[in-house]
Amino acid sequence: MKKILVLGGAGFIGRNIVKELVSNGHFVTSADIKESQELENLKNSSNGDNLEIFTADFSDPSSFRILRESYDELYMLAAVVGVNRTLKNPEEVVRINTSLTMNTLNYVRENPVKKILFSSSSENYAGTSDLFNAQIPTDEDVPLCISDVKHPRWTYAMTKMHGELAFLHCAKAYNFKCTIVRYQNIIGPNMGFGHAIPHIVERFCKLSDKVFKIYGHDQTRAFCFIDDAVKGTILSMESLKADGEIYHIGKDEEISMSELCLFIGEIMGYKGKYENAMTYPGSVARRCPDITKAKNDLKYNPEFSWKDSVKKTVNWYRDFFESGRNPDSGGFEPPEQVMRSYD
Ligand SMILES: NC(=O)c1ccc[n+]([C@@H]2O[C@H](COP(=O)([O-])OP(=O)(O)OC[C@H]3O[C@@H](n4cnc5c(N)ncnc54)[C@H](O)[C@@H]3O)[C@@H](O)[C@H]2O)c1
Known part of the structure; x- marks a missing residue:
């Protein structure tokens, strides 16, 4: 021990x-x-x-x-x-x-x-x-x-x-x-509220108009x-x-924010329109790790596909927002607003 x-x-x-x-x-x-x-x-x-x-x-x-x-x-x-x-x-x-x-x-x-x-x-x-x-x-x-x-x-x-x-x-x-x-x-479930996936789920749950904005649509990330x-x-x-x-x-499956939002929309049963939009100031255009060194040295082999990982995460946040709760901090703020407070 x-x-x-x-x-x-x-x-x-x-x-x-x-x-x-x-x-x-x-x-x-x-x-x-x-x-x-x-x-x-x-x-x-x-x-x-x-x-x-x-x-x-x-x-x-x-x-x-x-x-x-x-x-x-x-x-x-x-x-x-x-x-x-x-x-x-x-x-x-x-x-x-x-x-x-x-x-x-x-x-x-x-x-x-x-x-x-x-x-x-x-x-x-x-x-x-x-x-x-x-x-x-x-x-x-x-x-x-x-x-x-x-x-x-x-x-x-x-x-x-x-x-x-x-x-x-x-x-x-x-x-x-x-x-x-x-x-x-x-x-993963309960990862905090100041991140892309909780923000996307929050926005789908609270969507008042018929258009979902995909912020940074062509940016890429790899989720683990x-x-x-x-x-x-x-x-x-x-x-x-x-x-x-x-x-x-991490995990070496690079996907775009468009792919991510469309997949989450599918899980959430969203049938409305999508619109490409600006992203957060300074946000990196592409990100995907090479994990060869960890695979070779440590025998690290991530098992969960990006879709399984996103689904498990989305389900937790959907339950949270649909139960009427709100995060204490870290909830969604549109890039336009963050940009203004930074300027
Ligand atoms: N989650 C990711 O994808 C990710 C990516 C890159 C780096 N990291 C790093 O991994 C670490 C863990 O990340 P996480 O996602 O669990 O974030 P998290 O915010 O959930 O965990 C960080 C913890 O640090 C604690 N903390 C902050 N200030 C403290 C203080 N003054 N005294 C004692 N504790 C304090 C917070 O209360 C929190 O519980 C962090 O160092 C983060 O920078 C995480």
Whole structure:
């Protein structure tokens, strides 16, 4: 039984990793600024003794005092995420995400942790894709790039590049092994509300006119189901080959926003018209990861097709919106409105 810390354990990817690690028989500490009902339920289940939950703001270094004195493994997933939050509060993205990285490293200097996995993002090479025609599907050797320092969108990517460098280069000095995973559009039930698929379902559920706007119709993305991402993350943590390496964890099926919206419309039984429309400011034109390295090194083999992944995700959000509930935060805001508040 390993002793494992998951920072950001109440988040979408975090709580699914926590559940898997607990069911694999490990002792897990979940640390997050927010609470999670799913983790509370797990705590009250037969496996509950293997889970410890701490709720605190870990951008404050003193919060780390509540943790144990050592861990075998640390999954560093805590971050402020979401395009709209990044556009509206770039100063918070910079402060919180870089503090979380530096506070974690300061904790590890004093408290032995054998291995750390840092969660990074495909945003790190979005600038390279748009400006320098990076190869698509894109592998881990792609140069990282911020295309416009003055655009708030890039604050998030900057904090992820900072995290990659900080963890990789402190590993030797602070005596821990380290792996970076760059997640690529991970989706699934209850993934939060600040993402494309929840927004599309919300819009279909609340559609008042007979035309559905397809924002960024010719842009492409590749969606990966949460169960596959959890497997890829744990393989990245546990494989000896992964030490000091970076992996793209996602799925290599590139689809356009038009294909995505038409498929979701079909699931939702929508019979009306579609119209192509603008996209969010700074949004990358194409994205699809090359996952060959993870397949070869880790035997990572995502099982869920994009259609199965999208369907499972859409069904959860359709139930949510059709029950009359509304998200506390992160709901849909049209690009036209986000653009205005940015200008
Ligand atoms: N989901 C994806 O497709 C994707 C893509 C690229 C990168 N990532 C990265 O993976 C990680 C997990 O993403 P996710 O989709 O689960 O997002 P999420 O927002 O659901 O999870 C992040 C968690 O971090 C926590 N957090 C934020 N500030 C904190 C603070 N000050 N102290 C303690 N906890 C704090 C949040 O409460 C949240 O539970 C993030 O670092 C994200 O940047 C995710």
